[in-house]
Structure formats: C-alpha cells, structure tokens
Amino acid sequence: MSKWLSDRLARPELLIAPGAYDAFTAKLVSCSGSEVVYCGGFATTASGYGLPDVGLLGMAETTGMYRRIAAVVETPLIVDGDTGYGGPLNAARTVQELGRIGVAGVHIEDQQDPKRCGHVDGKRVLSPDDAAARVRAAADASAGGGPAIIARTDALAPEGMASVVDRLGRYAEAGADAIFVDAVRNLDELREVRAATTLPLVFNAARTGVGPTLTAAELSEVGVDMVLYPIELMMAAMDASRRMLGELLAGNAPDVPVSFADLNDLLELPEYVARDRKYRG
Numbered sequence: 001m002s003k004w005l006s007d008r009l010a011r012p013e014l015l016i017a018p019g020a021y022d023a024f025t026a027k028l029v030s031c032s033g034s035e036v037v038y039c040g041g042f043a044t045t046a047s048g049y050g051l052p053d054v055g056l057l058g059m060a061e062t063t064g065m066y067r068r069i070a071a072v073v074e075t076p077l078i079v080d081g082d083t084g085y086g087g088p089l090n091a092a093r094t095v096q097e098l099g100r101i102g103v104a105g106v107h108i109e110d111q112q113d114p115k116r117c118g119h120v121d122g123k124r125v126l127s128p129d130d131a132a133a134r135v136r137a138a139a140d141a142s143a144g145g146g147p148a149i150i151a152r153t154d155a156l157a158p159e160g161m162a163s164v165v166d167r168l169g170r171y172a173e174a175g176a177d178a179i180f181v182d183a184v185r186n187l188d189e190l191r192e193v194r195a196a197t198t199l200p201l202v203f204n205a206a207r208t209g210v211g212p213t214l215t216a217a218e219l220s221e222v223g224v225d226m227v228l229y230p231i232e233l234m235m236a237a238m239d240a241s242r243r244m245l246g247e248l249l250a251g252n253a254p255d256v257p258v259s260f261a262d263l264n265d266l267l268e269l270p271e272y273v274a275r276d277r278k279y280r281g
Contacts, residue, residue: 002104004076005148008035009178009200014220019230021047022065023072027266028233030075036104037073039066040230041080042117042206047234055114059085063097076104078150080230081138083115084108087130088137095138099146107150107180107202108138110167118154118182119208125155128163132170139175150202151176157183165196172199178225183210190222200225207232 008015017036020026021043029037042053044065049057066079079098084091091108098106109115110131112124125131135151142149151171155163168179180202181193190212194201203224205214208231219227247254264270 002076002148003145005078005104006177009148009225012220014216014224015226016216017078017226017228019043019228019233020069021231021234023069024266025233025237026069026073026075026077030073031266034075037069037075037077038228038230039069039077039079040228041082043231043234044080053117055082055116059090059094059097063094063101066098066103067101070101070103077102078105078107079103081106081108083111083113084134084138086113088133091134092137092141095141095147095149099142103147105148105150105178106138107152108134109152109154109182110134111154118152118204119206119210121157123154123158125153125158128167128170131167132174135171135176136174139177148177149175150178150180152180152182152202154182156181156185156189161189161192164193168193168197168199172197178202180204185211187212187214187218187222190224194223202226202228204228204230206230207235 015035017038018029018034019038019040020029021039026037026039041062044062045051045053045057048065062082066077070077081094081098084094095106109118110125112126116123126134135149138149153164153167153171155167164181171179176199178200179197182204184190184193184203190203201224203219204211205227206229207213216227244254
C-alpha cells in the first residue's frame with residue numbers, strides 16, 4: 001500500500017478528494033492546496049474522448065490519461081481503475097502500470113465488463129468469488145509499495161445490502177486496503193456500510209441525485225475516511241462555459257473573471273521562459 005495514503009487514512013481528519021478530468025484541472029486542484037488529486041472514469045472519459053462512462057475505454061487509454069496528469073502534478077493521485085479491464089490478471093497488470101506512473105491509490109470495482117457509471121441503472125456484478133479474486137490479484141500486484149487498493153462494490157442496487165456486507169468481508173480478506181460502496185442512497189445505508197467493515201471507508205459524493213448530500217462534518221461523524229467529488233469541477237465548467245457561449249453568440253463582449261496572466265501562471269509559463277533564457281543566454 002502507498003505509504004502516503006496509508007499514513008493519511010490513519011489520521012482522523014476526513015480526506016477530501018476533488019476530481020480533476022484532465023491535466024489542466026489537475027493543476028488547478030494541486031494549486032488549490034488540496035492534499036490529493038482524484039481522477040474518475042466518468043470525467044476523464046468525457047473529457048478525453050467525449051464519450052459516456054459505459055466501459056468503452058481500455059487500460060491503455062485510461063492509464064495514458066492518468067500518465068499525462070501525473071506528469072504535471074506532484075500532489076498524490078488517486079484514480080479510477082474501473083474493473084481492472086478484465087479478469088484477475090488484467091487487474092494485476094492495471095495496478096502494475098499505475099504503480100509505474102506513481103499513483104497513490106486506485107479503486108477496482110466488482111462490475112462485469114462492459115461496466116457502466118455506478119450511478120446509472122443496469123449494472124451487473126461478478127460473483128463474490130470472482131470479484132474477490134480480482135481484488136486479490138490487484139492487492140498482490142501492489143505489494144511492496146504500489147498503489148493502495150480500494151475495493152469498490154456496485155452490488156447495492158442489483159443485490160442489496162446483505163450482499164454488500166458479505167462482499168466487504170471477502171474483499172478485506174483478499175487484501176483490500178480500503179472499501180468503497182458506490183451509489184449509497186441514504187445516511188442509514190452509509191451507517192450500515194461503516195458498521196460492516198473496519199477498513200478505511202471511501203464515499204462518492206457525486207451530485208447525481210442518487211445519494212445524500214452531506215457536509216464534511218456529517219461524513220466525519222459517520223466515520224467516512226475519504227470523500228470523492230468526481231464530477232463537480234466538470235459540472236461547474238460546463239455551466240460556466242454555457243453562460244460564456246451564450247454571451248459570445250449574442251454578440252456581447254463579456255468580462256472574463258480570469259486573466260490571461262492567471263492562465264499562464266497556472267501553466268508555469270514564467271518558469272519555462274526563465275529556463276529557456278538560461279539555455280539561450
């Protein structure tokens with residue numbers, strides 16, 4: 001398990017993980033002072049390919065996006081490993097590739113391929129034994145300082161809470177470092193999940209209308225250790241872009257709240273110019 005993430009999850013303070021969807025927004029998150037950058041499959045698929053999150057991308061495409069993000073930020077990176085892109089051996093290879101990139105943690109889920117966004121209908125999950133095998137392979141591949149393995153289950157909607165509780169025990173035995181039950185529908189379910197495992201608990205706070213909207217204080221009170229905000233920056237950018245498009249297409253010359261200098265500062269242009277001068281004299 002990543003030492004940084006292990007140490008951080010051992011602390012009592014909630015770890016807030018804002019979701020970036022490309023290298024640019026990853027730099028925004030990093031420069032904001034966030035302890036971690038999160039990259040979810042929904043947002044990176046939408047941003048990188050303009051496609052929905054229905055299992056259309058493979059390991060190489062996804063890890064390629066994460067590699068570009070990791071190259072421009074030093075903040076620890078936690079990513080969405082989807083299903084591991086196949087069986088146990090595929091999951092192991094995915095974790096190995098992410099380890100080479102240097103990610104701090106990855107969540108691997110128990111959906112069948114092709115998977116889909118955890119907050120939409122029609123999900124199908126593996127049998128508990130097959131899912132545990134996927135987690136075990138991922139955990140073995142991360143041994144020796146690789147990414148922390150966050151075992152995610154999508155079984156709540158298709159199979160119910162009893163199945164979730166059973167799976168949490170199996171995934172813990174298989175070597176998971178943390179647990180993530182996606183699409184928890186209310187606070188009572190979240191409390192049941194917390195009571196079912198002693199491992200660090202991850203909560204997906206995506207504003208999809210599926211789960212409860214909870215403050216950091218409320219999540220901490222329940223015992224959540226890390227909260228993901230996977231699509232909030234993308235939704236905010238979509239809203240701002242629509243409003244700007246409306247102004248431009250109406251023939252207006254609207255003010256822009258961010259300056260060109262702000263953009264270049266985020267992209268570290270002054271540092272690049274200084275380096276260029278150093279070599280050119």
